[in-house]
Amino acid sequence: MSQTDLEIVVDDPTAPEDDSPAVVSSGSVEIVVCLLLLALAVTLGYDNWRTGASWDATGPEPGYFPFYLSIILGGGSLYGLIVALLARRAASGTFVTRAQARRVMAVFVPTLLFCLVTQFLGLYVASFLLIAGFMRLVGKIALWKSLLTALVFTAIMFVTFDIAFDVIMPKGPLEAAFGH
């Protein structure tokens, strides 16, 4: 019963190398995250204490519940910080290698730009630019394929959401020119 003569093979020429040096270790990131969470816990805890974290005639004040939660969060992150600091001496794993970081940035930066463009030019223009640009520049896919895919996908989204389902997206000058 051999129905598996056909194989599906997909290559990834720009895959991150396995021997790429580490940028930062998991231990250090854990320390930073715990510090940030601790700062967040203190800020929120203070704000809730200011709002009122005790009891009044009607029962617990608005800040009561979140105030104690910020104490739990603070305690948890403080504990995490100590654990991470102690474990630092032992070998800790790699958080991200340089090659991986480059690839992650290759998605993150375009996504960030996409959000910015959405704010000013509307979602559909931004989406066209993101898909076409990403496919061409990161994926090294032929220009006409990239443009066509981006156009078709954006058009489908526009028809599905703005026209068929009445879910209105942010728009910019281009859509305004067409009267939307």
Next chain:
Amino acid sequence: MEALGLLLHGFAVLLTWKTLVLMMVGLVLGIFVGVLPGLGGPNGVAILLPLTFTMDPTSAIVMLSCIYWGALFGGAITSILFNIPGEAWSVATTFDGYPMAQQGRAAEALTAAFTSSFIGSLVAVLLITFLAPMISSFALKFGPPEFFAVYLLTFCSFVGLGREAKHKTVISMSLGLLLAGVGMDTVSGNLRMTFGSAELLRGINFLVAVIGLFGISEILLTMEERLALRGHAASISLRVVLGVWKDLPKYWVTLLRSSFIGCWLGITPGGAIAASFMGYNLAKRFSKDSESFGKGRIEGVFAPETAAHASGTSALLPMLALGIPGSGTAAILLGGLMVWGLNPGPLLFVEHKDFVWGLIASMYLGNVVGLVLVLTTVPIFASILRVPFAAVAPMIVVSCAIGAYAIQNAMFDIWLMLGFGVVGYVFKKIGIPLAPFTLALVLGNRAEDAFRLSMIGSGGKLGVFWSNGLVGSITTLAIVLLFWPVIDSVLGRVGLTQRTRTTSP
């Protein structure tokens, strides 16, 4: 047999062309989402949720739950053909599924996976049909203290029974509960934790956070990996299907055991992953020929798939009956309920009969249709993986942004989504679990309301949580579960309990 009559009514609600078409669309989208790298059940449901905003609740939930069933089916395809588990609970399926594919028995393995998924779901749906109405009518007597105790039980069982480092679960959960409180306080109307920002006034929307945490962060994580893949293409012929089905009765013990484990673990939070491993390990332990596991044994596909799906489906039981989701995806469906203007909880069975029974009926129908659909269309879906990730990734980003914006028509939410994407990426890499965060964010406000109402009722005495047998035993159980690791090790040292650990091979 009141349930049967209501179920038939549910089918009547369902059997319209519009609903059936939505069901098919949902299933296809779901399988698509399950097969694509970097997407899975919760992400798919979260991203596609906005599509349903303008539908009536019944159509919406039918479509969404079908996306979920589809994603569950789709996960098995990549596990078996490519040795890439689409979801954590598909990992155990690769142990025997991929060797089978290598031996040229891919069609057999896929049929086994789909069939056992179907059986697992079916058992769980039967359980939901008969148990959920009973639990919900029992829960109608619950007051705020009982509800708070149940929420507490949910949170504590995450901490006590989860596999991650305890303090990380605590961090994730308290952060979720805190962020749920941002904005207008529902009891007093005061503002809190907004720091004067008008954007934060609305609060942090649960769905926006989920889209960022699961959608965007998953894209970032996927890009880190080597995306090259090599796998087998398979088409399933009727002969193979009938061959596998003919042998099914031989494995009834495995199927039944896995369904039972799945249902049990599915009701407790975060169970699908544990269920699939436990199903696999127990099948291996009880087998006369346990050496042959991992080398392409069909039972090794049956066991984890049945358990994973039974658990994935039964996770909806507490959501329907009590308004407490048993998994991340159930939490997102719960978020959907609120968007459509339904109030989750035991009253759902009384006030929205059409909705509840339509959903339950759609679980039966969706699984049958899904089974037929995956069996016939596997080759098409397997070839989706040929589409380069560089084309898929930006489309997913755009879909995420549309989803995040559509919820409240706020540009701020797109930025929030991006922020949560980064948070999700970092949290996943340093082992802070996201499921407790999701659950806490969706339950936060209701847990707090329940707590405050019970405190107001009792005049501020914590004794209200032990004021009667029911609430007292739930609260005590919650505290026992919270300290379970400590209790377990003490008992183990005294020699009272035998250490039965399920080890993943």
